[in-house]
Amino acid sequence: MPRTCRPAILVVCALLIARSLAASPLSEDLTSRRAKLLDRLGPETMAILLSAPARVYSGDVDYEYRQDSNLYYLTGVTQEDTILVLMPGNVSRREVLFIKDRNPEREHWTGHLLSRDEARERTGITTVLPTSAFDAFLGAVLSREGYGSQFDGKEIAAFASALEGGRAKLALVMDAADAGDPPTRTQQLLQRLRDRYVGYVPVDIAPTLKTFRMVKTPYELEMLTRATDISAEAQMAGMRAAAPGAFEYQVKAAIEAVHRARGAVSWAYPSIVGSGPNATILHYPEADRQMQAGELLLVDAAANYGYQASDITRTYPVSGRFSDVQRDIYDLVLHAQEEAIKIATPGATLAAIHNRTVDVLKEGLLKLGLITDTSGQQYAMWFTHGTSHFIGIDVHDVGGRNDVLVPGMTFTIEPGVYIRQSVIDNLPKTPANLDLIGKIQAAVTKYADVGVRIEDSFVMEADGVRNLSVAVPKSIKDIEAFMRTGRTSGGAR
Numbered sequence: 001m002p003r004t005c006r007p008a009i010l011v012v013c014a015l016l017i018a019r020s021l022a023a024s025p026l027s028e029d030l031t032s033r034r035a036k037l038l039d040r041l042g043p044e045t046m047a048i049l050l051s052a053p054a055r056v057y058s059g060d061v062d063y064e065y066r067q068d069s070n071l072y073y074l075t076g077v078t079q080e081d082t083i084l085v086l087m088p089g090n091v092s093r094r095e096v097l098f099i100k101d102r103n104p105e106r107e108h109w110t111g112h113l114l115s116r117d118e119a120r121e122r123t124g125i126t127t128v129l130p131t132s133a134f135d136a137f138l139g140a141v142l143s144r145e146g147y148g149s150q151f152d153g154k155e156i157a158a159f160a161s162a163l164e165g166g167r168a169k170l171a172l173v174m175d176a177a178d179a180g181d182p183p184t185r186t187q188q189l190l191q192r193l194r195d196r197y198v199g200y201v202p203v204d205i206a207p208t209l210k211t212f213r214m215v216k217t218p219y220e221l222e223m224l225t226r227a228t229d230i231s232a233e234a235q236m237a238g239m240r241a242a243a244p245g246a247f248e249y250q251v252k253a254a255i256e257a258v259h260r261a262r263g264a265v266s267w268a269y270p271s272i273v274g275s276g277p278n279a280t281i282l283h284y285p286e287a288d289r290q291m292q293a294g295e296l297l298l299v300d301a302a303a304n305y306g307y308q309a310s311d312i313t314r315t316y317p318v319s320g321r322f323s324d325v326q327r328d329i330y331d332l333v334l335h336a337q338e339e340a341i342k343i344a345t346p347g348a349t350l351a352a353i354h355n356r357t358v359d360v361l362k363e364g365l366l367k368l369g370l371i372t373d374t375s376g377q378q379y380a381m382w383f384t385h386g387t388s389h390f391i392g393i394d395v396h397d398v399g400g401r402n403d404v405l406v407p408g409m410t411f412t413i414e415p416g417v418y419i420r421q422s423v424i425d426n427l428p429k430t431p432a433n434l435d436l437i438g439k440i441q442a443a444v445t446k447y448a449d450v451g452v453r454i455e456d457s458f459v460m461e462a463d464g465v466r467n468l469s470v471a472v473p474k475s476i477k478d479i480e481a482f483m484r485t486g487r488t489s490g491g492a493r
């Protein structure tokens with residue numbers, strides 16, 4: 001640190017620090033997230049978490065910056081060139097935050113960078129150093145020399161002695177880069193350290209962070225609830241903008257206007273607004289088609305607020321009334337979601353929720369003549385994705401299908417049915433398939449281009465799930481009433 005408190009002004013400094021660290025709900029939450037991790041890591045570990053790199057959009061223009069999710073989880077810092085170091089064995093400085101040096105000229109061009117005091121206030125971390133000092137810091141610590149007066153031999157004794165005994169652990173997020181991808185920043189860091197320092201083994205911190213991140217803190221739940229409230233309001237604005245002759249992008253604009261107007265940083269994922277046959281494209285990226293009377297519109301769109309991603313899908317008729325054909329598929333998907341919700345209780349898994357959904361969809365698809373056999377995989381022609389995923393800092397958040405659900409976990413339940421003629425056209429022409437096609441072609445023709453997905457965001461509580469996105473009309477009756485009036489009928493249900 002460039003300036004230290006001299007004794008004469010120590011009291012004032014202490015007061016200033018106490019005031020500047022008067023914890024916000026976020027910084028309190030961050031501090032307790034790190035405290036849990038420090039405990040878990042133990043005294044012979046040094047953890048290093050790196051920020052995400054900026055990504056080039058085109059020429060000298062970058063994409064909007066998105067912080068690495070694990071670094072955000074532990075620091076709340078959203079600027080690049082940020083590094084968090086945790087040394088649980090240290091005497092008093094167990095957390096060190098490295099942030100980009102301030103630079104008035106750069107800030108004139110690209111905006112304010114956190115001062116050290118601001119970084120302390122935001123993160124609750126008292127030791128803040130410039131990122132430009134990180135390499136020297138790391139080299140000194142790994143050489144057991146200590147770094148400056150703040151990290152002298154006494155301060156880092158526990159880790160230094162672990163290094164000396166060959167027991168030290170270097171905890172990093174070991175993201176697997178895909179084959180052919182350039183090495184990640186963490187891999188590059190390990191490479192640099194490999195031949196130069198000894199006494200440590202690298203360990204992957206990702207599984208530990210995963211288990212922590214899966215159970216949301218009260219602060220995170222508050223942010224996710226707000227993200228979902230905004231998303232729900234936006235979905236309803238989208239429903240009001242949908243009409244025969246309107247373009248998909250008009251619905252998208254109405255939705256994203258609400259996100260921004262209500263203070264969300266951005267969408268949680270690019271909005272999916274697909275009308276007619278586009279409703280059968282899972283991640284339909286364009287939104288340039290003109291909606292026609294009688295078609296369905298599938299809208300999968302939600303906001304990111306406070307780095308929490310909500311996730312909601314609704315499918316509704318642009319003319320305001322479901323046709324009988326659309327109703328058949330919609331009723332089935334809604335029934336599947338309702339049945340899945342019933343078994344979403346503590347102790348269940350996303351896999352179990354998915355299996356229940358599949359069973360319900362199979363029965364329904366058989367009745368509609370879209371499959372001939374519920375024992376096998378025929379249903380997968382029309383239901384092509386998983387039923388659930390966890391949500392949180394990432395819209396597809398950490399956590400797997402076999403993790404046991406406990407209170408505080410947040411996830412979606414989103415069955416869908418998508419009828420595309422091309423699916424049976426592309427089946428291998430085996431005798432069994434030709435027989436199947438002969439039996440289901442009439443139904444496929446009847447339901448062709450109907451795509452329905454229904455998705456809500458849920459939080460697990462002690463006695464079952466709570467639907468955070470319940471405000472958006474979902475039953476056929478409520479949707480048709482909303483499309484007529486632009487209003488929900490009965491308040492919260």
Ligand SMILES: [Mn+2]
Nearest residue numbers: 311412414455
């Ligand atoms: Mn989803």
